[in-house]
Amino acid sequence: MKMKTLFYSTIFSILALQSYGQKAGIDAANKKYERYAYIDAIATYERIANKGYKNESMFQKLGNAYYFIADLPQAEKWYSELFAMNQNQEPEYYYRYAQALKSIGNYPKAEKMLEEFNKKSDNDLRAKLYDKNKNYLEKIKANSGRFDVSDANINSIYSDYGSSFWDNKLVFASARDTGGVSKKVFKWTNQSFTDLYVSEIKAGGEMGKPERFNKKINSKFHESTPVFTKDGQTMYFTRNNYLEHKKGKDTKQVILLKLYKAILKDNKWGNVTELPFNSNNYSVAHPALSPDEKTLYFASDMPGTLGQSDLFSVAINNDGSYGAPVNLGKEINTEGRETFPFISADNELYFASDGHPGLGGLDVFVAKIKSATSFDEVQNVGAPVNSAQDDFAFLMDTKSGNGFFTSNRTGGKGYDDIYRFLERRKLTCEQLLSGVITDQETGEALGETTVSLFNDQLELVATIRTNSGGKYEFDVTCGKTYSVRAEKDKYETKEEKIVISTIAGKTELPLHLEKRIKLIEVGTDLAKTLNIPVIYFDLDKSFIRKEAAFELEKVLAVMQEYPKMKIDVRSHTDSRQTAKYNIALSDRRAKSSIAWLIKNGISPDRLTGKGYGESQLVNRCSDGVKCSEKEHQANRRSEFIIISID
Structure with missing residues (x-):
């Protein structure tokens, strides 16, 4: 009896020790997670999970940790464990799980998660966008195949991203370690802090060996995503809250991101100053300049942000001062992440987002800028620029069609890699709307018929007359709704509505007119x-x-x-x-x-x-x-x- 009691006591002691050890391990991992040390937190969580321990909160944090470091396939693994334990999660987990499912190509299940996200989200813009664009994969397919993509041949086994043109050079951020024996490590990813590097773009397109950009610009913390004025004399760039050997922290003791400006004088970069709309309590990052260099665009989570990060613009005044930052609004920003803006010479805004419908993770999107806060339809630029992983930091010379972007897609050399591309055709989808106007009774073609085209607001777009064969043609925009009206003497006017395909090509709309001359007399209705x-x-x-x-x-x-x-x-x-x-x-x-x-x-x-x-x-x-x-x-x-x- 004593032996049996001793046996059970031993078992209970072991279980108690295991339980205590698991709790201590989770507490330690939680502290790392809260300090954004995701790699270290993951190692501890997974060690506990691999012993068979199941905990809903732990699976949430494991999935989130992988999601935040952009390892979506691993995020999918732990979100799957989470939903296996309990299907009733907060809406955000349905969205993140859907994004993670896309990363492994499981689009049918991702669609189901998005449907649930849509049901559980009242006014979330991402839910509205999904509900409005349930055929988004077809639209992305129609936009795909426009780019030839290849490795930029400047990548390391570390993170390389966020490039910018500077004369005939490419300046980009890299976590490669070219320093001494010791190096500072960014706890979020356990990689070195990034510095700026520069590589010459040679005549044949070959890239020169990357070299450190400038000692006055690079610090012991992050530098990234530069943008240069056309004369090459002024640079805006992202850096941690660090200036003149002093670092700033927010209320949680986190060093956030700020935007800085530097001037090139006598071939030396200096006069580094931070921009006035920075703050110790929110991040401001990833600058982009308008073609006239009078507006600066950037990403931030400052007050007034709709989601995790939004895109903003700020006026650059003639005297060098700045206006107040303006949120680009709900046409662009969602409750997700909008980041890495770039403004092309054609005044198009390219940006990365995981809030607009995409292939998974961050995708690159584009919208024509109409005014400071007004844009044409946001479109996914399609594959192969976009993939099931994170794709961002799009950069293009619109004259040549050559450019660069960053991705952590499978098959890369490092954590993030820079890819180069050549745009073979523009995104603009064009359609030809045509038809033949005929007599309803005889089938005879009706030449000299007036045909008018109206947009979806019933505003007149164009008017033409049919040729001798009764044919008309209009150039129209893909995906838009139009009305076509045909008018001819002695015939009834006829009007029909038509929705144009989202794929470039030709749409036919024949119209048959009825003769107006009919027997009428007193009493006729x-x-x-x-x-x-x-x-x-x-x-x-x-x-x-x-x-x-x-x-x-x-x-x-x-x-x-x-x-x-x-x-x-x-x-x-x-x-x-x-x-x-x-x-x-x-x-x-x-x-x-x-x-x-x-x-x-x-x-x-x-x-x-x-x-x-x-x-x-x-x-x-x-x-x-x-x-x-x-x-x-x-x-x-x-x-x-x-x-x-x-």
């Missing part, structure tokens, strides 16, 4: 004769919608052709509403139709009209009778009865 649908009034409204006014133009054309014709406008409703309400509504509609015709040149003494409400139903759908929407619609009609024609 022009609405029936001219096939006018009751579509020019919104439900329960009495104003004529802009896009449907051309239906009334048919009546207008007949009355212009017969200047003595008089019309009685009769408006009817269905039975859904009270009789009193329907009388009033139909009467307002009749008066609106009359007012429109008068405004367009018809004398008031040629027009009469009133509303009849639900008093003249054409079918059984009276009060209390269950009818289909189509049956009710038959009762909602306008009549244009000819009461005199001579």
